[in-house]
Amino acid sequence: MSTAKPKMPGQTEARNNAASPQPVQSGLDRLDDATGLKNMLQLIQLRWIAVIGQLATIAIVQFGFGIQLPLDPMLKVLGGLVLFNVISLLRWRTQRKVSNSEMFFALLVDVAMLTAQLYLSGGATNPFTFLYLLQVALGAVLLQAWSVWAMVAITTACLVGVAIFGKPLALPLDLENGFSSPHMQGILVCFVLNAALLVTFITRISRNLRERDARLASLRQRAAEEEHIVRMGLLASGAAHELGTPLSTLAVILGDWQRMPPFTADPELQQEIGEMQAQVLRCKTIVSGILLSAGEARGESLTRTSICTFLDDLAEEWRSTRSVASFSYENGVLQDLPMVSDSALKQMIGNVLDNALEASPGWVGLKATRDADTLTLTVTDAGPGFAPGMLAHLGKPYQSSKGRTGGGLGLFLVVNVARTLGGSVTARNRSGGGAIVTITLPLAAITLGKNERHGS
The missing domain is CATH 3.30.565.10 (Histidine kinase-like ATPase, C-terminal domain)
Structure with missing residues (x-):
């Protein structure tokens, strides 16, 4: 006789389906969501650093080196980047799923803002064109394969575009001065900035991915253990069914023995038969408990x-x-x-x-x-x-x-x-x-x- 399994109050259906792949899949989805959100927040933090870095660079070039920059449009582009980052921060404050397309779009905005600044400040002659490599490196870590190659193509096209259409600045041709040249100093600053940001943020992003993989491995181990329990439960349930009949037979035989004259005349045998009946009863109770846990006993047996x-x-x-x-x-x-x-x-x-x-x-x-x-x-x-x-x-x-x-x-x-x-x-x-x-x-x-x- 098969009836619905009686459940304890507060229990969920997950207990009845311990070995189902659904909990593992939902756990994987939650891990991906949490990791994607962490990586998006890292990207937002990187963007704030970019805003501060651009402000400092504009001030040093304009007032330190005396090189005239188109301040008004460059500050407008910077303001647009700040506005986008504020919107991103508000959007991703609560935990939710971050898709590959959304991460790809966020990186494209960064590439667009960088391209606009390079266009206004010397085009391909600007030493900070190497920051395109930072965007490609971040994309290689954060995005799916097709998106990474799309990022490579887009950044290459942007570099070619600023080389053709960029507005040149009136810069002295003093490369022979080595590191005394503002251009060489800009290249050095760009290299250090690229290296520092790559080490810092790719290390953090990689740590997020490793944590996700570790938690995923734990989920898979848990699913394997619960599947093992289900297999043992099925085996125990089958054994309980098989044991029911011989235990009942033993109980009947012991009851008959207890009433037979040879046994009733011997108090020691009576005591041993009573102990045997108690042990058979205990076995039957254990079997009933196994069937109850397997959902094959009547719910009315719960008290x-x-x-x-x-x-x-x-x-x-x-x-x-x-x-x-x-x-x-x-x-x-x-x-x-x-x-x-x-x-x-x-x-x-x-x-x-x-x-x-x-x-x-x-x-x-x-x-x-x-x-x-x-x-x-x-x-x-x-x-x-x-x-x-x-x-x-x-x-x-x-x-x-x-x-x-x-x-x-x-x-x-x-x-x-x-x-x-x-x-x-x-x-x-x-x-x-x-x-x-x-x-x-x-x-x-x-x-x-x-x-x-x-x-x-």
């Missing part, structure tokens, strides 16, 4: 409870079904909240407790606390603690300290269940020996909302 009751029942059940010498349980959740008992959450906490018990059969501790909108569960043991390599790769599959083939899936499942709920899992070793595993869960993901509390 409304509260955080404190859920934790108290979980601790009591775990204590009664495990051979633990000493179990310390402390419920510090002062304000109780309604929730629905969820088998995945229960199994997640049980896995951490089981791992602690295996490392420390003598003592295991569980403490629950609430901090604002967060529930924190701390599991402590007195065992040997985690190896440094385990702590460095916490939650990765097949990272086992027990040396068993295929082991290490317990914490892997714990980490991924917590992550689908919007929480996290951390681990550390105690200074006096043993380990501490901390599970942090947002209350919004596990509690009932206001509408659900009132049955609406």
